[in-house]
Amino acid sequence: MSTTAVLHSEWIKIRSVRASFGSLIAIFAVTLAVTLLVFPTVGQAEADNADAEPLFDAFYALNFAQIAAISFGATAVSSEYLNGALRISLSAVPNRGLFYAAKTAIVAAATLAAGLATSFATFLVGQAFMGEYTIGLSQPGALRACIGGGIYLALMALFAAGLTALLRSAVAVLSILIPFILIVSFVVGDVAAGAAEYLPDRAGQQVLHQDPVGALGPWTGLAVTAVWAAAALLAGWWAVRRRDA
């Protein structure tokens, strides 16, 4: 089997399903829309607060990007579990390792590209409205945060993709992950600060801080998210390899 051919095929599959491709576009589009809503209106007022953190606050809109990234990772995989579509896919590419790796690689590449574009765009566009509070890419940690933010989005998409392969349902994964990201992580974060640092979203977002506090640095935090994503992908691989299609 030709790896390039299988990658190309996976890309066609993602592009041709509205839910997946829409989520991929939404990573960028929603973030930019939120940026344009928030920064011209309340950006400067927020920056005036005593606890303002110019660099981390610049990535406020990534909260929305990560929801889209998770949706993309989940739907890109779940389209295989609708009405036995997986059987068609595996009759074309019976090597399950190649099939899973190609799908993972396409999800990773697509979200990394969309994530980096989003991360840089939200930073640069948002800062254009910050007046006297404006920071640039030359700000210490800014370039690292932009690149790290893109990688973070890709990792969250892969985390969702792996979980979806394990649970075989985007609905299940989204109804676990999205409330988790929106609520649980915050609540747990406030109650048990130590352990919560290692949650996938908390850890990965360390890269967006100029001077991260706590046990994890910017890149080690991202590495922790990468471990979560890798664990989810491995669990997904176990399911794809073992189960009847």
Next chain:
Amino acid sequence: MTSIDISNLTKEYGTTRAVDRLTFTVEPGRVTGFLGPNGAGKSTTMRLALGLDRPTSGSATIGGRPYATIEEPLRHVGALLDAQAAHGSRTARNHLSALAVSNRIPARRVDEVLEETGLASVAGRRIKTFSLGMRQRLGIAAALLGDPQVVLLDEPSNGLDPEGIIWIRELLRRLARDGRTVLVSSHLMNETASFADHIVVLGRGRLLADTPMQDFLDAHSHARVRVRTTDPARLRAVLVRKGYEVAQSDDGRWTVDGAQAAEIGALAATEGIPIMELADEQASLEQAYLTLTADDTEFTAASPTTAQEA
């Protein structure tokens, strides 16, 4: 060699044995009908042959190799398992393109199979707008994409209109004439008899028959005569004396098993018994098949009347 070899194949789901020590070979150059009641294990056998499910024991190979080890398998084996499996959000063309690209099948084949299955005009429409018949055609298009030597179709005429059924029948016969290996499942005997050269019959996962179609026809469509007379008592007496088995049916007709109309006519004429109606009746093929599978039907209606769909 492009035969499908099923050897001592067994598949258990929990405690249910869906396929039970099954052994048969599907040879090239002919259409093999794969028959059995619902739940007999036909689809499971096909999934096992395609390496989608793992056998509990035994093996299934195509051209001597497990399916999963075939390079670019769509170029060698084409399968339609479930017409509903294509993702509704894709267009027919995108669905086929994704498959073609993965096996490096030239893009023109996508247009060729769309044309061949009569879907060219709806190639750009989303699959969710398709009727069952159109999905069935799309599934067949996908199976033919790589111009494969081996074709497996699970109930391909399901949902097709009469014209579609004739089309699929001719398609199957043509594929076999080309020397390809063609395995087609169905739960309808009459339909299968219209295209199959050979049949393999399953019941509860076990092999019930593996025989040329003609042999099955000869063995199971025995002669029977239907006769109506104004003097049933005398006719009956004469026939019984001659050793025929006579039975009266509900509508006042008599049926004589194992006889030809010509014999009965001649007999009645010599005896001077007036005959109002006399006809040869072939015992229904479907009936023979139902008898064969009767003990091995997984799901039966409570009433003993058998629903015949064809």
